[in-house]
Amino acid sequence: MSQIEEVSLEKFKHLVSERALTGETMLLNMGPQHPSTHGVLRLLLELDGEIIVNCIPDIGFLHTGIEKNMEAKTYQKAEVMTDRLDYMNTMGNNLAYVMAVEKLVDLDVPVRAQGLRVILTELQRIASHLVWLGTSGLDLAAMSMFLYCFREREQILDIFELVSGQRMMTTYFRPGGVWRDVPVEFEKAVRDFIKIFPRRIDEYESLLTKNPLFIDRMVAIGCLSKDVALQYGVTGPSLRASGVDWDLRKARPYCGYEQYDFNVPTRTEGDTYARYLVRIDELRESLKIVEQALNKLPLGPMRSENRKFVPPPRSEIGVSMESLIHHFKLWTEGFPAPKASIYCAVESPRGELGLMLEGDGGPKPLRVHLRTPSFDNLAVLPQIVKGHLVADLVAILASIDIVLGDIDR
Amino acid sequence: MLFPGTARQGRCATKQSPTELEIASSGRVPPRNDGVKTMDKKLEPIIKTVQDKFGATYEEFRDEVHLFVNPEQIVDALTLLRDEYNFELLSALTATDYWPQTAPRFHVIYQLTSLANNLSVQLRVPVNGSSSKLSTATGVYAVANWRERELLDMFGIEFDGHPDPRRILMPEDHVGHPLRKDYPLGYEEPQFTFNFDEIDLRKPYVKE
Amino acid sequence: MGIEQKLGNMGVVTTTLESMVNWSRTSAMWPIAFGLACCAIEMMSAQASNYDMSRFGMELMRPSPRQSDLMIVAGRVSKKMGPVLRRLYDQMPEPKWVIAMGDCASCGGVFNNYAIYQGVDEVVPVDVFVAGCPPRPEALIHGVLTVYEKVKGEKFKDLANA
Numbered sequence: 001m002s003q004i005e006e007v008s009l010e011k012f013k014h015l016v017s018e019r020a021l022t023g024e025t026m027l028l029n030m031g032p033q034h035p036s037t038h039g040v041l042r043l044l045l046e047l048d049g050e051i052i053v054n055c056i057p058d059i060g061f062l063h064t065g066i067e068k069n070m071e072a073k074t075y076q077k078a079e080v081m082t083d084r085l086d087y088m089n090t091m092g093n094n095l096a097y098v099m100a101v102e103k104l105v106d107l108d109v110p111v112r113a114q115g116l117r118v119i120l121t122e123l124q125r126i127a128s129h130l131v132w133l134g135t136s137g138l139d140l141a142a143m144s145m146f147l148y149c150f151r152e153r154e155q156i157l158d159i160f161e162l163v164s165g166q167r168m169m170t171t172y173f174r175p176g177g178v179w180r181d182v183p184v185e186f187e188k189a190v191r192d193f194i195k196i197f198p199r200r201i202d203e204y205e206s207l208l209t210k211n212p213l214f215i216d217r218m219v220a221i222g223c224l225s226k227d228v229a230l231q232y233g234v235t236g237p238s239l240r241a242s243g244v245d246w247d248l249r250k251a252r253p254y255c256g257y258e259q260y261d262f263n264v265p266t267r268t269e270g271d272t273y274a275r276y277l278v279r280i281d282e283l284r285e286s287l288k289i290v291e292q293a294l295n296k297l298p299l300g301p302m303r304s305e306n307r308k309f310v311p312p313p314r315s316e317i318g319v320s321m322e323s324l325i326h327h328f329k330l331w332t333e334g335f336p337a338p339k340a341s342i343y344c345a346v347e348s349p350r351g352e353l354g355l356m357l358e359g360d361g362g363p364k365p366l367r368v369h370l371r372t373p374s375f376d377n378l379a380v381l382p383q384i385v386k387g388h389l390v391a392d393l394v395a396i397l398a399s400i401d402i403v404l405g406d407i408d409r
Numbered sequence: 410m411l412f413p414g415t416a417r418q419g420r421c422a423t424k425q426s427p428t429e430l431e432i433a434s435s436g437r438v439p440p441r442n443d444g445v446k447t448m449d450k451k452l453e454p455i456i457k458t459v460q461d462k463f464g465a466t467y468e469e470f471r472d473e474v475h476l477f478v479n480p481e482q483i484v485d486a487l488t489l490l491r492d493e494y495n496f497e498l499l500s501a502l503t504a505t506d507y508w509p510q511t512a513p514r515f516h517v518i519y520q521l522t523s524l525a526n527n528l529s530v531q532l533r534v535p536v537n538g539s540s541s542k543l544s545t546a547t548g549v550y551a552v553a554n555w556r557e558r559e560l561l562d563m564f565g566i567e568f569d570g571h572p573d574p575r576r577i578l579m580p581e582d583h584v585g586h587p588l589r590k591d592y593p594l595g596y597e598e599p600q601f602t603f604n605f606d607e608i609d610l611r612k613p614y615v616k617e
Numbered sequence: 618m619g620i621e622q623k624l625g626n627m628g629v630v631t632t633t634l635e636s637m638v639n640w641s642r643t644s645a646m647w648p649i650a651f652g653l654a655c656c657a658i659e660m661m662s663a664q665a666s667n668y669d670m671s672r673f674g675m676e677l678m679r680p681s682p683r684q685s686d687l688m689i690v691a692g693r694v695s696k697k698m699g700p701v702l703r704r705l706y707d708q709m710p711e712p713k714w715v716i717a718m719g720d721c722a723s724c725g726g727v728f729n730n731y732a733i734y735q736g737v738d739e740v741v742p743v744d745v746f747v748a749g750c751p752p753r754p755e756a757l758i759h760g761v762l763t764v765y766e767k768v769k770g771e772k773f774k775d776l777a778n779a
Contacts, residue, residue, distance in 0.1 A: 004700045015573065032701055035650050035680040039657070040698060060578035061698045062654055065595075065732035068587055072594050072730075080727055087655035103471055131658065134665075150665030157662075168655060168751055230497045230524075233552035246524050340470045343501065343520050343531060354501050356518065371501035371520070379555045405654050408578060408695075579732075580697045587731055595731030600724065613739050615703075 007044065015056050016046045025053055028390075032061045036139050036394040039404030041378075043393075050389050055382040062408040070368040074334030075101055075175065078365065083169040085370060086406035088131055091117075091124040091160075092348045094173040099254060100344035100355040101175040104337050108304050113177035114255045115297040119190065120163070120172065121255075122286040122293070126197075127156040128349040129279050129286075133204065136276075136398030140217050142208065152200055159189045176310035177303030187294065194291050201283050209280070218273035222384045222396035225270060232383070233376035236351025238400050241278045242270035248347040260292045272399040279401070282349075309335045334363030341367075350374050350401055374406035448474050449528055455494050456530075459486060475531045480543055483534050487519065487549045496521040496530065502546070502556035504536075504564050508590035514538030515566060519546070536566060545571045563588040635773055642686075642712070643674070643765040649685035650678035651705065653692025656719040656751040660691045663754035670758060673765075682708040687764065688741070689757075693721035694734045706741045712776060714768070716760050717743045720750045 007029065009021065019025045031042040040061035046054040066085055070078040082093040095117055102109060130149040137145030157167045163182045164170040172179050208214050224234070229242045239246060247264040249257045265281035267274035304310045311330050312323035337359035345354040351373030360366035377400050385393050448469055456474060459465045463482045468475045478486045490496040501520040508514060513535030520531050536543060545568040546553040557568045558577040565586040568574070576583065585592050600608045652660060664670045664678070679685040682705045694702055706715070717737050720726035723746040725735035734740060744767055747760035 004704060011575075032698065033649075033651050033680075033682075033705055035678075040653060040701075060576075060580075061695060061701065062693070063578040063695050063697060063732050064654075064693055064728050065587060065730040066728075068592075068594060069728060069730045072596075084655055084727070087658060106471075131661075135661075146661075147666045150662060151667060154662070154665075154667045167753065168659065228551075231551040233499055233550070235498075244524065251524075251527050341475070341505070341518075342471060342473060343529070345500070352500060354520070356501060356503060356520070358505055367505040369501065369503040369518075371503075375555065376552050379552060578697075583696075593731070594729075596729050597725070597735050599729070612736075615738065615740055615742060 012044065012056060016054050019048070019053070020046050024048075030390075030393075031058075037397065038135060038402055041402070041404055041407075045390065045393070047390065050391075052385050052388055052390065052393060055385050055393070057378060057381060059378070059404075059407050062404045064405070064409060066409045067368050067370060071365055074363045075337060075365065076330070076334060078368065079174070080169070080171050082370075083171055084405065085409060086348065086350070086353070086372065086374070086403050087168065088128040088403050089124055089348050089350070089353075089406075090168055090170055091120045091172065092346060092353060094171060095121050095255070096344060096346045096348070096353045096355045098173045098175045099346065100342060100357040101337070103342050103344050104340065104357055104359055105175075105309055105335065107176050107306060107309050109177055110301045110304065111256070111298050112181075112300045113173075113302045115293050116163075116178050116182060116302065117173055117255050118257065118260070118293040119290050119297070120160070122290045123156050123159060123190075123193075125286045125349045126283055126290075127153050129283055130156075132279065132349075132398075132401045136395075136401075137208065139394050139398045140214060142211075142214065145204065145207065148200070148204065148207075152197065155193055155196075159186070159193065162186060162189055174303070174310075176306060177301070181302045190290065190294055194287060194294075197287055198284070201280065205280060209277075215273065217392075217395050218276060218399070219271060221272045221388060221392050222399065223269070223271045224380065224384050228380065228383055229270070232380035234351070234380050235373050235376070236348070237278045237282060238275055238377055239351065240264065240266045241274040243268040248345055248352060252345075254346060257289075259296065260289045262286075262289050262292075272395050275399040275401075336361060336363055337365070343371075345371070348373055350403065350406065351377060370409055372406045372409060374402045374404075378402050378407055448472055451526060452528060452530060455490070455528075458493075459489070462486075462489065473529070473531060475533050477533050477535065480534050480536060483517075483519070483532065484544050484546055484549060486532060487521075487546055490521055490530070490532075491549055494523065494528075495525040496523045496528075498522040498524060499546070499550035499552050499556075500529075502553055502560070504560055504566060504588075506564060506588065506590045508538070511538040515541060515564060517543060517560070517566060541566045542569055543567075544569045547572060562586065565589065635771075636769070638773075639769050639771055643768050645674045646687050646714075646761075646764070646768075647677050647679045647685045648675060648687040648689050649682050649705065649709070650680045651688065651691070653690065653694065653698070654721070656691035656722070659751040659754055660689060660718065660757060663757045668754040668758065670754075670761070673758065673761060675761065682706075683710065685709060686712065687714050687716065687761075689716045689718050690722040690737045690741070690743075691718045693726065693728055694737050694740060695732050696734065699734055699740045702737070703740050712771075714744045714764050715741050716757075716764060717746045718757060718760065719752055720748060722746075723748065726750055 025046050025048045028045045028047050031037045032040040042058040044056040045052055066081050070081050079097055082097040083090045085093050130153045134146040134149030160170050161167050164172040224242050226242045226244055229239050245264055245266050250264055262285045265278050267278055307326045311327050316323040317327055339361045341358035343356045345352050353373055354371030356369040357365055358367040385396055452474055456467055459476055463478055463486050466477045500522045503518050505516045515536040517534040517536055522529050557571055560566045562576040562578050563586055717723045722737045725733055745760050745763045747756050749756050
C-alpha cells in the first residue's frame, strides 16, 4: 500500500495565487473524509481569512475502473457495472446503457417496455432528488428534511424491489426490453405514491422555500452564468437554473417522451437558490410524467422477439430446440455487435449522461466511455466559489448535486 | 484486419421490416431502419465546410456523423464549429485505443452538441502510438481541461500547452495508463471454498 | 420506566467489571461518518426514519475519527483511498471495531480490477463482514448487532496484550 502523498506547494504553484507562495494566504485541506463533501472528494482551499481565493478539487478516491472492467465483459454482463456508476440513478444508468446497445445492434423495443422504462426512470429521478434534498438540507442544518425525504424514498425503493427484487442495484432494463413483466401489485403501489407525493412536496416547500434562514444561505450564493456553464459543459438542473432551456427528454425525445405533457423548469438567476427551485419543480414534473405513463401503459410483450439478441422466455426452452440453442449461445458467447461506434445520451437527474460504445465485431465492447454529468458539473466549482466563505462552499457543493461514483467511475 | 481504424463499415444484417398488421397485433414499434433514420440534413453544409477547410473525411453510422480531422488542425476545427455553427457544448472528450495497431493507435474523440440547432457531430483525431501529442482544446472549451487530464492519466496522450498537466483519477505515483489495451485488467482469482487455503496463503492481509 | 422498576429496591447489583464495561460499550457505539459509495446510501437509510438505527444506541455519527469507535467501511476502497482509510483507522482511539459493509468492501464484489482492493482486510483488520450489494439496512443492523455480540465476549486480558 502506498503512502498518502504530502501536499507540497511546489506542485500546486501554478494553481494558487502569488500570495500563497509568500505565506500570506493559507492552504486548507477539506476531505476526503468530510461530512459535507457528499462522498470522498478532496478540496484544497486557498483561504484569505475565511474567504476562498482558490479551490483545487482532487478526485479519484472512488476510481473503480468501471470502463476497463466493462470492456472485459460481454454486452449483457457489462450492464451490472452501470448500476454502480451513479448509485442514485441506477435505473437511468441502465437506460443509457441498454439504449446504447440497442442503437448499436439496431434492436427494437416493445411499447410496453418503453412505458415501464419511463415510469421507473422518472421514479428514480424523484428518489435521486429526494436524497439531494435530504442531504443538502442536512448540510444547511435542516435535519428534519433528511428524515422526511428518506421516508418517501423508501416507498420508491419498495416499488423497485417489487419489480426487480433489489432495492438499489436493479439491472431491470435489458437490451431489447425489460427483465420480466411487472407484478400485478405494481400499479397500486405507483398510484399510492402518486396520491401522497404532491402533498409531501408542499410539506417540503413549506419547511424550506420561504424559510428566511434557508434563503439567507442560498440567495445570490454561487452564481453561475450561462456562458461559464456552457464553457464548462455543465448540464442538467444546474444548467437550467442558469437560464438555458435544454433537456434531452424534450430536445431529443427517447423512450416515447414526446407523448407526455410536461414542462422543463428553468430559472435565470443561476444561484444556489435557483438550482434548489428547479429541482423542486422537477419533482412535480416527474410525477406528472409517471402518472401519464401509467395511464397510457399498454399491454403486450415486454421484450423484443429478436432471438439473436434477446433470450427466449423460460417456458419456450423446454419445447423448442431453436430457443434452447439461442439461449445457450446468448449466455455462453453473447451476441456480436458491429464494428462501429455510437454515442447515446439520456437526461439523468444530474444532466447529460452519455455513453460512447464502440464494438469490434465480437461479443465484447472495444471501448465504453461514460460521459458522466457530475464530472463536468464539479469542474465548474472552482469558478463559482471564488470570493465566498467556506460555509457557503458547503451550500454550493450541495446545490450542484454531485455523486462521487459518477465522477470517478 | 482486426482494427481497421479509419475505414470502418458498420452495418448489421438488415431485418425485414414487419407488416402493419404485425405491428398492430404485437404492440411493437418497428425497428429503427438505417435507411429511414439518417443524419440530419442541417449537418450537410457543416460537413462540407469542414471537408473543404481541413480536408476531413467523414463516416455515417445510424444517425451519427464522425468527421476525421488531422491532429494539427483540431483546434482550428473546434473553433470554427463553435463560432460559426453554434456548437456551444463539448459533451464528451475521450479516446479509443486500437492496440496492437500503431498507426494510428488512438482516436481522440470530441463529441460536440449544438443547443441552438439541436445537432451533434463527432470529431475524431487519429493519433499515432509513438508520438501521442495533440494541442490542447482548453482555449476553446474550458471543460477540456479536466477531460484532457483524464486522457493523460488513462491513455498517456499528452496535450501541448495544457495549463495543469497532472494525473486526475489515479494516484500521482501510479505507473502506467490503465485504459490502454496493453495494460492488464488486474484480475485476481476469487476465493471460494475449494481454493480458500491456497489463496489465503498469498492474500496480502494487513497486520494490525 | 427503567432498570429500577425491573430490579425493585435492591440497592446493590453484583457483576463483573468486564461484563459491565462491555455492556456499556455496546450501548453507545459511535460510528465514524464515513461513506464511500453505494453502501453509504443504504447506511443513511439505516439511520433514517424507516429503520432508525438509534434504537441500538447509534444515532450519533461522528465526523471525527478521534471521537468514534466503530468504522463502517461502506463501499469499494480504491488504491487511492486505501492509505487515507488506513490513516483514519489509525486515528481512532482503542478499542475500535470495523465492519466491512457490502461485497466490494468484503471481497472486491463485481469489481475485480486494477483500481480496487479485493477486500478491505488488506487495509484494516475487519471484525464483521456484511454481505449484499448493497446490503439492506436490516443486514447492516444485523452486522452491528453481531459486533455487539463480539464486544460482549471480549476479555480484558486480550485487550491488554494487544
